[in-house]
Amino acid sequence: MRTLYVRVFLITIAVIVVSGMLGFLLSNIYYHAKLKSFNDEKLVGIAMEMKQFVEREPDMMQPYLDNAAALGYEIYVTDGKGNDEFYGSEFRGKDLDKQAVDMVLDGEVYHGVAQFPSKPFITGFFDNQLSNTVGVQLQIGNTSYGLFMRPDVILQFGELRIFFALIGALTVGISILIFLISTRYLVNPIERLSEATKRIVQGNYNLKLPTKRRDEIGQLAQHFMTMSHELERVDQARQQFVSNVSHEIQSPLTSIQGFAQLLSDRDLPEREREHYASIIEEESRHLSLLSKQLLLLSSLDQGQEDLTKEEFSLRDQFRQAVQVLQWQLEDKELLLRISVPESIQLVGNEVLLMQVWMNLLGNAVNHLPQGRSIEIRAEQIDTLCVIQIRDTGDGIAAEHLPFLFDRFYRVDRARERSSGRTGLGLAIVQKIVRIHDGTIEVSSSAEGTVFTVTLPQM
Numbered sequence: 114m115r116t117l118y119v120r121v122f123l124i125t126i127a128v129i130v131v132s133g134m135l136g137f138l139l140s141n142i143y144y145h146a147k148l149k150s151f152n153d154e155k156l157v158g159i160a161m162e163m164k165q166f167v168e169r170e171p172d173m174m175q176p177y178l179d180n181a182a183a184l185g186y187e188i189y190v191t192d193g194k195g196n197d198e199f200y201g202s203e204f205r206g207k208d209l210d211k212q213a214v215d216m217v218l219d220g221e222v223y224h225g226v227a228q229f230p231s232k233p234f235i236t237g238f239f240d241n242q243l244s245n246t247v248g249v250q251l252q253i254g255n256t257s258y259g260l261f262m263r264p265d266v267i268l269q270f271g272e273l274r275i276f277f278a279l280i281g282a283l284t285v286g287i288s289i290l291i292f293l294i295s296t297r298y299l300v301n302p303i304e305r306l307s308e309a310t311k312r313i314v315q316g317n318y319n320l321k322l323p324t325k326r327r328d329e330i331g332q333l334a335q336h337f338m339t340m341s342h343e344l345e346r347v348d349q350a351r352q353q354f355v356s357n358v359s360h361e362i363q364s365p366l367t368s369i370q371g372f373a374q375l376l377s378d379r380d381l382p383e384r385e386r387e388h389y390a391s392i393i394e395e396e397s398r399h400l401s402l403l404s405k406q407l408l409l410l411s412s413l414d415q416g417q418e419d420l421t422k423e424e425f426s427l428r429d430q431f432r433q434a435v436q437v438l439q440w441q442l443e444d445k446e447l448l449l450r451i452s453v454p455e456s457i458q459l460v461g462n463e464v465l466l467m468q469v470w471m472n473l474l475g476n477a478v479n480h481l482p483q484g485r486s487i488e489i490r491a492e493q494i495d496t497l498c499v500i501q502i503r504d505t506g507d508g509i510a511a512e513h514l515p516f517l518f519d520r521f522y523r524v525d526r527a528r529e530r531s532s533g534r535t536g537l538g539l540a541i542v543q544k545i546v547r548i549h550d551g552t553i554e555v556s557s558s559a560e561g562t563v564f565t566v567t568l569p570q571m
Contacts, residue, residue, distance in 0.1 A: 160260060163177075185269035205241050216248075221250075223249075369396050375389050376393075468542075476538065481506045485504065497568070501565050551566060
């Protein structure tokens, strides 16, 4: 497996190679497009100066051309009849056409540098072929000669070439070294994040990452820490949920088992037998209700892709809920007021939302002392429907309010357990409201408790 450092190194080398090739290609294109003709004209001017001096001082031709070659030029002189003379370094290729020689001997100027073929990765500036020269005529007495010359790049720029090559090599080498060292600044946090991932997989959520950085890695570390804390919270909630479910199931099962053993006694009085049987029946009902609510929560947790929604009257729904609870309201002599306009229509799952109102109203009925009152009020505000269920009970202590919607949470554990309630009702209510894109809030004081449900009118 290639490490991140190896990948960075290979990418760096690839970038340098590709950049170098593209840089050379673009520079070569610029040379052929702009500099080649300029260089040709400059060399023709130098060749003309040589021509003028040699024709003026023919006896000085040999030492003059030797000096010119020593100053950094490659020179070829020919009369076209086999009498050839070279000055300076040897040409790599003696590929000069006879036609070009004859043209110069006839008095024309040969522009071999300007006419040198353009190739993407071959620059004519460094190619010391005879065809890559400029040529002018020399007239010494009655004899015509062709003088062909080009700069001796190695002689003119030999030391500079080594100097610039050394600069380039050192620049590339030092750049790679600095880049690899600086890469640790980027790679180390990523390695720490990778290590943190392994620790999270092992169930260790106590992580410390460099979150003070102000770049994307710092933001990633911050998000990673947030994710770790959320996973820890979810894991703790899962463990607590499993523990609560186990406890809720174990308690009725223990009762059923114990009373079933008592019922096996043949000498047990009939009255006690009926009492124990009623307890077993009650505990069985509690288990059945618990299993149904757990299944409902599980289905709600799966999402709302298959949630069937339809339009219905909110007032009619509350009337149905009140009819179901009518006997409990009369038994506790509770006063119920409903202020829900007929015009309010909701779009949602009618069965699930009915369960919301039944749970909220049922909680109020069960907790209210005899002779108190419940008020149901609804109003439309822009595109929202706000429903309030207010009671005049003794209120809920402030320390319990943040946990009311937690699964299996009970304000009065002893009373709730004896009443057969599971502690899942408000958790189910909150889940149903959320999958309808709504919110539910609770406030309480000594004068009573208010549950506020806000639903969009889709």
